[in-house]
Amino acid sequence: MSATRVFVARLAGCSVFDPAGDRVGRVRDVLVVYRRGKSPTVVGLIVEIPGKRTVFVGIGRVTSIGAGQVITTGLINLRRFVQRGGEVRVIAELLGRRVVVRDGSGDATIEDVAIEETAPGEWDVTDLFLRRPKTGAFGRGSTVFAAWDAVREKTEKGEPQSAEQLIATYSDLLPADLASTLLELPEGRRAEVAAELPDARLADALEEMDEDDQIDLIGTLPNERAADVLDAMQPDDAADLIAQLPEKQGEALLDLMEPEEAEDVRFLLTYAPDTAGGLMTTEPIIVSADATVAEGLALIRRHELAPALGAAVCVTLPPYEPPTGRFLGMVHFQRMLRYPPNERLGTLLDTSLEPVRADTSAAEVSRILASYNLVSLPVVDENHRLVGVVTIDDVLDYLLPDDWRSTENRRGPVSTSTAAIPIPRRRTSHGTRR
Known part of the structure; x- marks a missing residue:
């Protein structure tokens, strides 16, 4: 039995099954599009299948949402998900966004989004779970529910969107899953989330990325923050990352690191990468x-x-x-x-x-x-x-090959019925998506 109202943050990580009861993957996000004069409509789910690959599952392929699981028709396109213009990820892009309540009661931050089945196979955003700014030095602000049309978004020019709620949603992810999730975010949002993640958590995620992605992400951080994250990484992983940077940049980061951590990294950099010295960690028991x-x-x-x-x-x-x-x-x-x-x-x-x-x-x-x-x-x-x-x-x-972490090169089995069946086009409110 499908629930008629579901909060999106609670969907994150829920298992997705085909009609035979075989597990297809798990929900990573919900994809919506805005409509003029109406609340956003859900076009599908972003689902992670085996091999850390994310795919799009159209909402028309979802037969049930509820009890911590999602049931699909079993027909899933294995093509890697790519976000299109006009599409918005609820968890990655809406949570943490600031809004103004139209009744004049002030600003609030979106902590969760409720979607509701308005017709068979059609889901819309209906309500928002909001948190008011805190009024004192301690504690958190009060919470309130509001309909989508009872608020308007508030985004000051140049003001970064809060990533606090998104980070809380990702708090239970394993480092490898966090790394995959970060890399799936839009580039600007990825930088915002990285800036807000604790040093140790970001270090764990960086250790699970390939070299190019590590360099891109570390490049979005100020040098002082990047050095703090390198301090939190395993010395061998930090050395591997610094070895890929331009010499001047790598030396600048080493100078900003804690002396003891920097000493370990410098020591490891003296060894060739294809030797025991280049592979080892200097922090055994x-x-x-x-x-x-x-x-x-x-x-x-x-x-x-x-x-x-x-x-x-x-x-x-x-x-x-x-x-x-x-x-x-x-x-x-x-x-x-x-x-x-x-x-x-x-x-x-x-x-x-x-x-x-x-x-x-x-x-x-x-x-x-x-x-x-x-x-x-x-x-x-x-x-x-x-x-x-x-x-x-x-x-x-x-x-392993240099690009073994890339989702482009990993395709795991999804279900016995998915790979061999061509997926027909499904018309959505904003065009077509295969």
């Missing part, structure tokens, strides 16, 4: 031989730690920052789980695992990881001091 199993497990439980880095801890002599004292060995987390909490890690070393030198080729690193079913490999210098760790995700990034 490093402990002394006297550390206990309990201490080791506590370190790998940290929420911000990448899974590959949490698969093992490195044991060295002091100092415990790269380049460390002499590297003694690694202890895998599964081995730690088999021993009592007070067991010393120095007694649990994996003596069969030989570290590689920083100048070892990436091909050899890949062979070792594959041969011994490893997710990380320690890297040492000529004095057997630990300088970093190469993780499996870094090796995959190296082995």
Whole structure:
């Protein structure tokens, strides 16, 4: 049973199914067009299908919206979605927009948009969920519902549209999904959202983009902000990004970064990109031989730690920052789980695992990881001091084609009925869209 009224922000991430119950993808946005003298009408959904590819699903192909899911006829055009002139994305472009309430009660910001089925297969924007400006130093402004025709948009010349509500809508996205979503936004809106995202969140998204997209996005930020984001990135990812920039720009950003972070990045830039030194990260978990199993497990439980880095801890002599004292060995987390909490890690070393030198080729690193079913490999210098760790995700990034992240080159299966059936044209209120 289709709901007659749905709030768009709650649709984001909802699963899309075909009539047989097979999952097609998930909703990323709702596409509308404005009409003179009337509220905007919905022309379709922007749906992400397997492979991070976004496609257009015309509203006429939607048979049900409700209960956290969308049901379609199963007929979906696999052509990559491209926004056309006159089309507006509700989540990406309407949420956060400022409006003036026509009754004279003042300004407000759009926090959500309600769409309603006005006839079979036809949905229109009906109401807006608005938030008033806060009146005191603390708390948030009051909220109110208003019909679309009860407000008018307020956009001062040169005033950026608020991205706060859009960012809140994307708060639960995984970094790779956030990266894909950012790249699907119109260029101007993408820059606004990037400017408002927290440094760590934007850093996570940048790490999931290909080099060209990284450079384009970092170029929209002031140098001081760009340096803060680079500080929040993994040193190896930051080094890869800076290596793609013009030398003068890269050096300027390094000068603005925190000294410790910049030192790590400069160190990584001394290695060729196709070597263990060029692939490694300088932030593995490093402990002394006297550390206990309990201490080791506590370190790998940290929420911000990448899974590959949490698969093992490195044991060295002091100092415990790269380049460390002499590297003694690694202890895998599964081995730690088999021993009592007070067991010393120095007694649990994996003596069969030989570290590689920083100048070892990436091909050899890949062979070792594959041969011994490893997710990380320690890297040492000529004095057997630990300088970093190469993780499996870094090796995959190296082995895959440069454009592997591009949605243009990824087409996943959508359903058994979609790929072979030609999609007829559907007439909409603003023309045709295949």
